[in-house]
Amino acid sequence: MTTAEKTLNAQEHALHLLQQMLRIRRFEEKCAELYQATKIRGFLHLYIGEEAVATGVMEALQPDDAVVATYREHGHALLRGVSAEAIMAEMYGKQEGCSRGRGGSMHLFDKASRFYGGNAIVGGGLPLAVGLALADKLRGLKRVTACFFGEGAVAEGEFHESMNLAALWNLPVLFCCENTLYAMGTALARSESETNLTIKAASYEMPAWSVDGMDVLAVEEAAARAVAAIRAGGGPYFLEFRTYRFRAHSMFDPELYRSKEEVASWKERDPIELFSENLRGRGLLSDEDLVRLEQFAAEEVARAVDFAEAGSLEPLEELSRFVYSD
Amino acid sequence: MASLNMVQTIARTLDEEMTRDERVVIMGEDVGKRGGVFLATENLFDKYGPDRVIDSPLSEAAIIGAAVGMAVHGLRPVAEIQFADYVYPGFDQLVSQAAKLRYRSGAQFSAPMVVRMPTGGGVKGGHHHSQNPETHFVHTPGLKVVYPSTPYDSKGLLKTAIRDEDPVVFMEPKRLYRAFKEEVPEEDYTIPLGEAVIRREGSDLVMISYGGTMTETLKAADALKEQGISAEVIDLRSLLPWDEQRVLESVARKGRVVLISEAPRTANFISEVAATISEEILDTLEAPPMRVTGFDTPYPYAQDREYLPGVNRILKAVQQVIDY
Structure with a gap:
């Protein structure tokens, strides 16, 4: 490969990463707007500020791998390959949604992209991830299960049971801890005696390290390294992504637990801004590029909204279906 | 035909199902080398090995939750909760995860699995070895709940539970494990759920x-x-x-x-x-x-x-x- 080709490939990949983060950001911004317009109801948790984490990790996964996520999972679903239309329709509660409109924002599922759900129980997805990985191992499949959770989950017993089992049985799980410093409104230091999360993982004999979760390249590099090791039979890995949610926990959160200055200082490290500046500095991003990326994201969101608007509610008499196998 | 008590019948039934279907995997506390605290999995570890009879730590949430994941990925896990009283630490996984997976995912995923649990009193077990938690589970749409009273029924119902497409809570009256024997046919038979x-x-x-x-x-x-x-x-x-x-x-x-x-x-x-x-x-x-x-x-x-x-x-x- 010539130097020019390498530069071109690098640029293409860099713009792809930026595109992915922008897709999440614009999607989430539209969700907030639609919530105010009462199109989306219930509880809504936005991923704005954390885009680099899902973006970098998803790059390291293969289509055959599995993803287990949380209630803040729109971005993960979107980048995993669930269509924006199906996600938005789900949030509208329409039967065209990826879970037939029964779950809403926190319960996105998609078999085709091996997306094993949002989960509104903190820590609830970790044992599931362990089981998926155990089945893969027993069946001799070289697949990886990526399991996302917030730092609040480390206080749950399910976290510790799952970490222990995964390490004890050398299971192919990538534990992705999105450390946003606050479990809803309670700071990490107010809920954990040990705030160094990698030490918790290390106590289970699991390789673990912290990653700048605002730097998409750092995330991608760390995830790729961990996934390669896991796929080679190296057992589970734990990555702590230090990140921050720019928005409130949900749509009902006056944010009394953190200062405006703190939020502002994190916003200075906006993962999209950081990466864009980096690319501009290296001559890899032009204004035209950005317009094109923004246009792609905007069109995707517009299509999603149109699709959701045009959808229909599941007939009431069908709501008793699928409690059990038919 | 053999004359068997209930716990012997359960052990044989598990054996038969593991031979019939290699997707059937047993997991729980002391189910392997120990053969189960009541010996309901006796000899299965030696016969099928550690990949199909899995000794787990004392982690009820992870046992049940991992069974959900294994079921989603094509296995037929039979998890043992050592005493029904120990199911409460795993309650979330059974009630919020296993029971709701099919519905929650719009029928894209399901958890065909069995959670066996020695249940009930009459053995001087006291507060934490005697309880009957069935009400919690019949109050949980998405679960099925089975509670046999004879060796014959325990075979037919356990086979049905293992072959069922939904998560089944299989409660075993432990004071009847060795209370009496009866003739249990050696051939394969099932008993439908919901049939008194x-x-x-x-x-x-x-x-x-x-x-x-x-x-x-x-x-x-x-x-x-x-x-x-x-x-x-x-x-x-x-x-x-x-x-x-x-x-x-x-x-x-x-x-x-x-x-x-x-x-x-x-x-x-x-x-x-x-x-x-x-x-x-x-x-x-x-x-x-x-x-x-x-x-x-x-x-x-x-x-x-x-x-x-x-x-x-x-x-x-x-x-x-x-x-x-």
């Missing part, structure tokens, strides 16, 4: 029970016979689904019913049966449905037989519905 069986024919009243208290219920029926009272005895065998049609037909013909369960009285599953009878066939009743249950207390140690609905308490209730 009549254990005694009778014409004067109906007694309905399941699981461990079937023994006392049958003894009560024998005692009534000596008094010239003819009681039909129904064993529900499975609680979710339960055999509403059989119950309503029998009770409508006899007009009198006593319902027996050893779980605490308030919101006891048997109250659901009583409520259904009252709603559906009130005009056929000669007396109100009468419940005989455990008490609304934790399960006591020394007087644990007194906690159970014994023959005398059942007979007293029968007298009340006859004298009404």
Whole structure:
């Protein structure tokens, strides 16, 4: 490969990463707007500020791998390959949604992209991830299960049971801890005696390290390294992504637990801004590029909204279906 | 045909199912080398190895949750919770995850799995080794709940549970594990869920029970016979689904019913049966449905037989519905 080709490939990949983060950001911004317009109801948790984490990790996964996520999972679903239309329709509660409109924002599922759900129980997805990985191992499949959770989950017993089992049985799980410093409104230091999360993982004999979760390249590099090791039979890995949610926990959160200055200082490290500046500095991003990326994201969101608007509610008499196998 | 007690039958049934279907995997505390605390998985570790009979740590949430994941990825896990009382640390995984996966995912995913649990009192186990948590699970749409009372039924029902496409809570009355033997056919057979069986024919009243208290219920029926009272005895065998049609037909013909369960009285599953009878066939009743249950207390140690609905308490209730 010539130097020019390498530069071109690098640029293409860099713009792809930026595109992915922008897709999440614009999607989430539209969700907030639609919530105010009462199109989306219930509880809504936005991923704005954390885009680099899902973006970098998803790059390291293969289509055959599995993803287990949380209630803040729109971005993960979107980048995993669930269509924006199906996600938005789900949030509208329409039967065209990826879970037939029964779950809403926190319960996105998609078999085709091996997306094993949002989960509104903190820590609830970790044992599931362990089981998926155990089945893969027993069946001799070289697949990886990526399991996302917030730092609040480390206080749950399910976290510790799952970490222990995964390490004890050398299971192919990538534990992705999105450390946003606050479990809803309670700071990490107010809920954990040990705030160094990698030490918790290390106590289970699991390789673990912290990653700048605002730097998409750092995330991608760390995830790729961990996934390669896991796929080679190296057992589970734990990555702590230090990140921050720019928005409130949900749509009902006056944010009394953190200062405006703190939020502002994190916003200075906006993962999209950081990466864009980096690319501009290296001559890899032009204004035209950005317009094109923004246009792609905007069109995707517009299509999603149109699709959701045009959808229909599941007939009431069908709501008793699928409690059990038919 | 072999004469087997219930726990021997369960061990053999698990063995047969593991031979029949290599997707069947057992997991739980002490199920492997130890063969299970009650020996319900005896010899299976030696026969099938550590990848199919998996000794787990004391992690009920992870056992049940991992079983969900294994089921989603094509295995047929049979998880053992060592005592039903230990299911509570894994309650979230059973109730919020396993039970709801199919519905929550719009029918894209399901968790065909069995959670076996030695259940109930009468073994001097005290507060944390005697409980009957079935009400929690029949109150959880998405789960199925089975509670056999004989070796024969435990084989047919366990096979059905393992082959079922939904998560099944399989409760085993541990005081009956070695209480008696009966002939258990060696050939393969299944018993459908939601199908009750009549254990005694009778014409004067109906007694309905399941699981461990079937023994006392049958003894009560024998005692009534000596008094010239003819009681039909129904064993529900499975609680979710339960055999509403059989119950309503029998009770409508006899007009009198006593319902027996050893779980605490308030919101006891048997109250659901009583409520259904009252709603559906009130005009056929000669007396109100009468419940005989455990008490609304934790399960006591020394007087644990007194906690159970014994023959005398059942007979007293029968007298009340006859004298009404």
